[in-house]
Amino acid sequence: MSQYGSGSGSVAAPPAPPGGGGTGGTGRRARRGSASGIKGRQGMWGWLFVSPMVLVLGLFLLLPIGMALWVSLLNWNGQSNPFTGAADFVGVDNYSNVLTNDGLDRTLFMTSVRNNLYFVLLVVPLQTILALALAVAVNSRRIKGKSIFRTIFYFPSVTSSIAISTVFLFLFQGSGAVNALLKWVGITGPKWFTDANGLVWTLLGGLGIVDPDKPAAALASNGFLGLSWWDWLSGPSIAMCTIIVLVVWTSSGTYMLIFLAALQDVPAELEEAALLDGASRWQSFRNVTIPALRPVIFLVVTLGLIGSWQIFDAVYVMSQGAPGNTTLTPAFLSYTAGFQDSEYGRAAAIAFILLAIIMVMTLIQRVVLRDRDKPVRTGRRFGAIRRRAS
Amino acid sequence: MSTVPTTPSARKTPTARRPRTPAHTPTSTPAGPRVPGGTGRRVLLVVLYLLLTGIGLLYLLPFAIQIVTSFKTDPDAAANPLSLIPNPFSLDSYRRLFGLGGTGDAVPFSTWLGNSVLVTLFITAGRVFFDSLAGYALARLDFRGRNLLFSGLLTVMSVPGVVLLIPKFLVLNQLGIFDTYAAMIVPLLVDAAGVFIMRQFFLSVPKEVEEAARIDGASIFRTFWSVVLPMAKPALITLTILSFQGSWNEFTHFLVATQSPQYQTLTTGLASFVSGSLSSGTQYPLKLTAALLATLPVAVLFFVFQRHFVRSANSGAVKE
Structure with missing residues (x-):
């Protein structure tokens, strides 16, 4: 546990496994056995101290989850009291309507899942690679002005997502700065926010392989979960690409900092030893630095996965799901189902499905990070190289 | 990174650095190996x-x-x-935002600004106080149910905020405080990540100091308030900055906690102004000015206290 407290070497302290707090606590309690007179007082003060936290988190985090779970089983328009008989209890209908029953609700939900899947598929690798590249470059020992570069790259991460989205709305408009830049290199930029065409079909269309406006019959007429294969395979829409660029641009700074802290823990002598052994700079990076960073890379990837399923602010400001629902995400769909369509049951059900998706990502992260604390292969590899170095 | 064997840091090998880069300002990284091929490396640089x-x-x-x-x-x-x-x-955009005339409709910018300042002050003060109270209790006080509370805290921390949009509205509505300042402020007065940060900090404070105070007869609150808290200054600064930034930039909670224009903050006001008026002309200078002014306080804070931002990114990345 000490590694979290000091904040020195630990990178982006992952939430300690629930057992972690327990072991620390029992040790302390055993030691305090002698001073049992204070204990009664501490019990009262302890609960007094945590009562604001218990109250606020209980009322506005736990209670909402419980209440939403109940509402997700209702057909309720938000007008009456959901705990009286005024709202009909419909069981799991809200869930089956978006998951299994054919219909508009499912098509919308599956569209949002598709959009978010492509979003994740592009954002997570791009931001991880960019963050790692920036961190390695900034960490390079021969670069002067490290802190200036670090400041520049990190700054977008701390600003308001709404303000940044406003700026990007201006940059990417049809006659905006991005298209003006593209014109310099001879490219006519698309009308970003109104272009619902999928990236895959647009690119293939550009190569003359398919016609984006005429879906191949085999793909368009067959489908899966309410969406045609043509739609599933379309890739993110051009409009979604602007949100992807925005998120990669804003979040890479945070992840760069995490990588930077980790890079400072990589023993420089290992890299030196590899270089002395005749390895090229790239080989040393690939075979020494990357394995040493593997746990952190995993952390950044899972944090990215968790974060990118929650994309909401940028969608709200930049597109509101348009054009053609191609920037709709589950989070935004849940919001509109409740606040625009007054179908709170469906909204809550979508929120719970989203929660399940994110919880799975979190669980994977916790399990793997717990393994990280055990001696692993990389440790032995370090040992080998160290021995060779000395 | 506990698997990585501890390494001699730069401080222990100054001799390797000194002859090569005498003019350099001290950096924390040790000198590189002497690999032949200077011109190639210079090009690379x-x-x-x-x-x-x-x-x-x-x-x-x-x-x-x-x-x-x-x-x-x-x-x-x-x-x-x-x-x-x-x-x-x-300067037309600035004039219009502050209601000093100019062309076109006025934007209720001063209302947004006022609301943002108000809720940010309350939320920041609340978080700093309540987070440290809870963090101290979880780190230092011995009471029944503490370990359970701490595991609960870790679980709550991993609940994604976006999932709570509809649920939070349901509860605020049920409590009858929807569309009030209370609905904006109270749910954010404590944040799980802040409690976690404070707990980790208090764990690292040596125990002897407070034990001495207690033997002198100070009550537990007094020990906390006048002995422990003053020692927690660095953590408190980090927490203050984090809370300020978090509540100033907060969007989704205010979006579901209010609906009247009189409660709009810089984020919700700007969002409705920008996303709602796509049809009513572009007015981009005005929108970008509003966004700029909304960014400014956090930007100033960032450049002054960058160290603390960096620390928080590395200690509370769980917060996303």
């Missing part, structure tokens, strides 16, 4: 600098364009979105 500068410009350009555009007129911004010189130079 130039390429690296060019790349970093290029990417750095890409990161700065949106902000530069934003600042410049705030001084442009509507037609100028539409015709020359990329030009970095306003022609003609205009």
Whole structure:
């Protein structure tokens, strides 16, 4: 546990496994056995101290989850009291309507899942690679002005997502700065926010392989979960690409900092030893630095996965799901189902499905990070190289 | 990184660095190995600098364009979105935002600003106080159910905020405080990540000091307030900055906690102004000025207290 407290070497302290707090606590309690007179007082003060936290988190985090779970089983328009008989209890209908029953609700939900899947598929690798590249470059020992570069790259991460989205709305408009830049290199930029065409079909269309406006019959007429294969395979829409660029641009700074802290823990002598052994700079990076960073890379990837399923602010400001629902995400769909369509049951059900998706990502992260604390292969590899170095 | 064997840091090997780079300011990294091929490395270095500068410009350009555009007129911004010189130079956007005339409808910017300042002050004060109270109890006080509470805290921390949009509205509505300042402030008065940060800090404070105070007869609250808390200054500064930034930039909670324009903050006001008025002309200089002014306080804070931002990114990444 000490590694979290000091904040020195630990990178982006992952939430300690629930057992972690327990072991620390029992040790302390055993030691305090002698001073049992204070204990009664501490019990009262302890609960007094945590009562604001218990109250606020209980009322506005736990209670909402419980209440939403109940509402997700209702057909309720938000007008009456959901705990009286005024709202009909419909069981799991809200869930089956978006998951299994054919219909508009499912098509919308599956569209949002598709959009978010492509979003994740592009954002997570791009931001991880960019963050790692920036961190390695900034960490390079021969670069002067490290802190200036670090400041520049990190700054977008701390600003308001709404303000940044406003700026990007201006940059990417049809006659905006991005298209003006593209014109310099001879490219006519698309009308970003109104272009619902999928990236895959647009690119293939550009190569003359398919016609984006005429879906191949085999793909368009067959489908899966309410969406045609043509739609599933379309890739993110051009409009979604602007949100992807925005998120990669804003979040890479945070992840760069995490990588930077980790890079400072990589023993420089290992890299030196590899270089002395005749390895090229790239080989040393690939075979020494990357394995040493593997746990952190995993952390950044899972944090990215968790974060990118929650994309909401940028969608709200930049597109509101348009054009053609191609920037709709589950989070935004849940919001509109409740606040625009007054179908709170469906909204809550979508929120719970989203929660399940994110919880799975979190669980994977916790399990793997717990393994990280055990001696692993990389440790032995370090040992080998160290021995060779000395 | 507990698997990595502890390494002799730069401080222990100054001799390796001194002869090679006497003019360098002290850096925390040790010197590189002497690998032959100096010109190749110099070329590499130039390429690296060019790349970093290029990417750095890409990161700065949106902000530069934003600042410049705030001084442009509507037609100028539409015709020359990329030009970095306003022609003609205009303070119209600023005048309109602060209700000092100018052309077009006024934007209730001062209401947004006032609300943002108000809720940020309350939330920041509440978080700093309540988070440290709870963090101290979880780290130091011995009471029944503490370990259970701490595991609960860790679980709650991993609940994604976006999932709570509809649920939070349901509870606020049920409690009858929807669309009030209370609905905006109270749910944010404590944040799980802040409690976690404070707990970790208090764990690292040596126990002897408070035990001495207690033997002298100080009550538990008094020990906390006048002995422990003053020692927690660095953590408190980090927490204050984090809370300020978090509540100033908060959007989704205010979106579901209120609906009347009188409760709009800079984020919700700007969002409704920008996303709602896509049809009613562009007015980009006005929008970008509002966004710029909304960014400014956090930006100033960031440049003054950068160290604390960096620390929080590395200690509370769980917060996303």
